[in-house]
Amino acid sequence: MPGGYTGKILRVNLTNKQISTLPTEKYLEFGGGHGIGSAVFFDLVGDQLPFEAFDPRNLIIMMASPFSGTFMPGSGRCEVQGLGPMLYPIEWFGHSNFGGRFTAQMKFAGWDGIVVEGASENPVYIDVVNDKVKIEDATNGVWGMDTWDAQQEISRRAVPGLRRGEWAELAQSCYTTQIPAVVTCGPAGERKSRLAALLHGPGSQAALCGFGGVFGSKNLKAISFLGTGSVPIADPKAFMDARLWFRQFQWDVDNPRDAEIFEGSGYSLINGAPSGGNVTNGGPNRVPARAAACASCPRGCKMRLASADSNEAVCAGTMVANVGGGGMFGGFGRKPDPNAMPSALSQKLTRQANDLMHRYGLGHWQVMATRGYIEALVREGVIGKGKQIDFELPPSGSYAYHETMFRTIALREGPLGALAAEGAARMAEKLGRYQKDVSSGLVKLTYYGTQEHYDSATQVEWGYGSILGERDLMLHQMSNYPLHWMAQSGNPYLDAEQASKLYAEAMVPYQDDRYLVDYGEGPTGIYSDSKVKQVAWVKHYEKFWIGAGGFCGWRWPQCITNNSADRRGATPNAEPKFWNAVTGQNKTFADYMELGHKIFTLDRAIWALQGRTRDMEVFPDYIYDQPTRGSIQPMVVDGKWTYATGAGRKLDRAKVEDWKTRFYKFEGYSPATGIATRETLEKMGLKKVADALQKQGKLS
Amino acid sequence: MSDGKKAESTEAAAKKKFTRRDFLVTGGTVVAVDALLSTTPAGAVTAASAPPPEKVQAYPASKGYLVYDSKKCTGCTTCMLACSLTHYGEQNLSLARIQITQDSFGKFPYDLDIAVCRQCKYPPCVQSCPVQACFVDEANGNVRRIDTDKCIGCKTCLKMCPQQPHRTVWNHKINKSTKCDLCLDTPYWNEKGGIGGKQACVESCPMKAIRFVTEMPNQQETEGYNVNLRNEHWLKLGLVEDSRIQPPGTGGFGGGAPKAKMQAPKANTQAPKAKG
Ligand code: SF4
Ligand code: SF4
């Protein structure tokens, strides 16, 4: 076995309670994480597709990477895969990931991943301590608990007498001071809500795809890992050297580079400094807090507060509820507005309302979309006292409003809860309004039932990357944080030309194309071949480094950074340097990107087996028909690089379709179907995938 | 662990073999806790029930110490993994000689502690080892170390380290005790460790929350080691104002505060100047 792997994947069948293992070796060519997960999914159930997400045949696959449990910076995420009940109109084979220390403990316990199949008759949870795997009864108190109580209760049961700050003996002379790492669904998941998330710790969510609901459908409450083993490292000296080499790309907490520019709150989200992710604990009323990190993250974007509310929640996890203006104060790359100071109480209630969402186990990003839709339907007179949906919400912006909203959705209470628990897309469908409300943008379900994130007409790699995938791309570190938010700060540290140059140089193997991040509408812009390459790069990076490597999308890729002397980021040197040191392989960045291409191609084949066609890979009408407010990005305008917003722009349907044709060809896919050709599949060693597609008549 | 560094250090240690007799002094000038622990027969009685000693043993003070700032730490565990990597070539939290204990559900600052070996002035681990495997390495700046070749795995030093969690760390792969050696014996690192060298945890901590110092910290209080390493740049993050921190409350698993820390913490002292 190369370094980085433990060599075995845990396989648990909840129907017959069988516990077995899969050898990691069989899947090594897929790297880890998402790559191995996709291959395992295809192997175990690919020939049975299509079926539904709540079918016991659906799998929950949670894979670690060779980096999990190591100090590779920002690599500790856990990739969750399976058919996603949130996705629409087909419950695509989806992925969602969460941070924290779950995969680290999984590896220390001796496992590269876990695959859960079948469904239990009675509620259970899975408890893993090193090589001891137990399917435990959850009826005795755990089922029904909120996500916080469940994690703490399961930890206590896993390690009797557990107390932080003491050594616990897990097995004969195997000691740890660590607390079990538990991932759990909440009451929303138990009720098979399509908005249900998985929670690890108080605020780390796998929010997308509705995997909490899949846990519920399997009568699976939680999975817990704790271990005392090692992650083997192929070249320890090189790995240690690489880790210390990486310091040049980190925020120097004692002496930040150009502190006078980057310490300002306008940069707090993107400068790499600790704690910027929690947007409800700022301003004069802030509560003393620790900057808190996921395992091995050099940034630590989270907080743990003296009040222990909003602990470890970031971004959307602190943003969905906003009580009395207590949210978003001074956070999120914005300067605080001194005229809109929230009170300490409204900030506290905002944190606590968001915590309720986490405790119910509701996925923040899609609850936001659903809540927005509910509000729109209240305005349209569909929801209200005596209306079609007879339900009156407390005044908007009150704590009671959020409490009612979350409870109603999570517990499926009343006519509104029953509808909303299905998620905004299916809610619209059940009301007979999907076509109308999505086309008009009344509810912005832009990518397969997931809500629009950044502007699809300007930050196009986000939109294109999403419709060519299965949900919101969620890859902030591409153009979004470093470019968009740098420009948005009003004080960009690189001009558009410099930034685009450094970006291009980092984007191996397309480094010779100067226009990869041109977001203009000119010949090198959003419909160009440069954009084909950029989107291919994004998808390949997403599949290999983010997906198979377990990287954090808030840290990687790093094409530029304010923290290095020449503003160059760690990409593309860091990734292979670390990967090779850990695994002992000796490949280039471009080699691994080609593996990302392979994983992307496999995912797309699985979607094809589920019924994906080229004409599904489109935006809703409003993106093409309504002018956008724009979003600041580097662009070539009249032959010159500049930062501009593209306001007023609409995406052009025909040009997008033409761009897609070129993209499919570039990737080796049929332009008619968007599905990989046999030649492409066989070249990648995916002959059996080609055969499966052929069997279903999907190969043209 | 077969490189030159280790061979040299054990040989040197053997030459200057250190016996209890060499350092006996009369008691009375030493604080009670040190004195009590110092003469406890290995594993026989607990520190608290030991009779008052007539004699305590003195050791040359270590020429280096780790101090840390538990309020600056993010809990990333990089330091732990660097410790195990440089010593063993693998990454394992259980083998790390620095332990970060934390509870995600807890209340700051009581949600996390950093447990480093104090290189005690009167080290009970050294005093109690029946075979002198745990020793003061005079050839290397008096670092309190364990020679795993000599260790018989009796676990006395685990019981006798007065800190909680104990800073002697059991290595279950070899069934021996280990402890922080200030990175003296790091065969899997290209840097020289120990006093005058570098420490893997210090170098790798992204928060600069651990510092190597040469001045002996106050031995009586945890605060002697848990110091304020935050400067004006940390203040600008708007996270901590020590004056606003409330006495311990519990959240999540509660507890956690080491015994010496049960009262409300005092205002942080300034860190001793780094000299290493
Ligand atoms: S192991 Fe414990 S007793 Fe020994 S020097 Fe370290 S802190 Fe002191
Ligand atoms: S475990 Fe080893 S080092 Fe510790 S007291 Fe026993 S022999 Fe000495």
Ligand code: SF4
């Ligand atoms: S100084 Fe070295 S041996 Fe001691 S805790 Fe740090 S890394 Fe480990």
Ligand code: SF4
């Ligand atoms: S490396 Fe630093 S910030 Fe991370 S856990 Fe260790 S002391 Fe804390």
